[in-house]
Amino acid sequence: MNRTSIAALGAIVLLGTALGGCATLFSKHPVGNQAVPQPAKPVELSRYLGRWYEVARYEQGFQKDCDGVTADYALRDDGMIAVINTCRKPDGAVKQAKGKAKVVDTATGAKLKVSFFGPFYGDYWVLDHADDYSWAIVGEGSGRYLWLLSRDASPGQARIDAMIARAGAMGYDTAMLRITKQP
Numbered sequence: 001m002n003r004t005s006i007a008a009l010g011a012i013v014l015l016g017t018a019l020g021g022c023a024t025l026f027s028k029h030p031v032g033n034q035a036v037p038q039p040a041k042p043v044e045l046s047r048y049l050g051r052w053y054e055v056a057r058y059e060q061g062f063q064k065d066c067d068g069v070t071a072d073y074a075l076r077d078d079g080m081i082a083v084i085n086t087c088r089k090p091d092g093a094v095k096q097a098k099g100k101a102k103v104v105d106t107a108t109g110a111k112l113k114v115s116f117f118g119p120f121y122g123d124y125w126v127l128d129h130a131d132d133y134s135w136a137i138v139g140e141g142s143g144r145y146l147w148l149l150s151r152d153a154s155p156g157q158a159r160i161d162a163m164i165a166r167a168g169a170m171g172y173d174t175a176m177l178r179i180t181k182q183p
Contacts, residue, residue: 035171036141036142036143037127037139037143037170037171037172038125038127039105039108039110039111039125039126039127039128040127040128041108041110041128041129042107042108042109042110043108043109043110043126043129044109044133045075045081045103045109046075047133048073048109048126048129048133048136049073049074049075049081050072050073050074050151051070051071051072051151052070052071052072052073052136052149052150052151053069053070053149053150053151053152053153053155053180053182054069054070054071054147054148054149054180054182055135055148055149055150055155055160055163055179055180056147056148056160056163056164056177056178056179056180057069057146057147057148057177057178057180058144058145058146058147058176058177058178059176059178060145062097063087065089065090066087066088066089066095066180067087067088067090067180067181067182067183068086068087068088068180068181068182068183069085069086069087069088069180069182070085070086070087071083071084071085071086071149072084072085072086073101076100079102080100080101080102081100081101081102081103081112082098082100083097083098083099083100083101083114083116084096084097084098084099085097085099088183097116098116099114099115099116100114100115101113101114101115101124102121110125110126110127111123111124111125111126112124112125112126122140123140123141123142124138124140125138125139125140125141126138127139127170128166128170133151134150134151134152134155135148135149135150135151135155135159135163136148136149136150137149137163137166137167137170139172143171143172146167146172146176146177148160148163148164148167148177150163153182153183154182160179164177
């Protein structure tokens with residue numbers, strides 16, 4: 001290895017360390033120093049499938065300025081789950097993201113991996129849900145993502161307040177939630 005290669009390698013290592021440090025320094029873990037919330041109960045996939053309306057979420061770049069958000073889940077022929085997320089932009093444009101999901105915790109069915117970009121999968125955990133599957137709280141291991149979902153586009157303020165309180169009881173910073181407007 002020549003001097004130029006060693007210098008380049010050193011620069012890459014230094015840059016990687018600096019960027020990693022910045023990410024740690026500037027990232028806020030929404031569940032604070034608490035343990036990462038784990039799913040509260042098992043999920044019956046057949047009952048979870050279908051349409052969900054987003055009630056509230058932690059705002060993310062990929063959902064910027066989205067309202068009227070829905071998520072549709074259906075079983076595919078290969079045993080995976082088809083995922084179609086839809087949102088409406090302020091100008092009336094409808095955007096869709098199509099993906100696939102797979103159950104990775106077969107003991108509870110509550111932890112899944114979802115992909116919208118080829119071979120790259122992210123965690124999707126059903127942290128809690130109503131016994132009748134009328135609402136669900138979804139997140140993942142880092143605590144950076146949170147979605148409150150309902151089968152009803154207008155679940156009523158009492159239901160919304162109860163879901164927000166449940167997310168708070170799991171350690172999430174509910175002040176970070178953005179309420180989703182449904183048409």
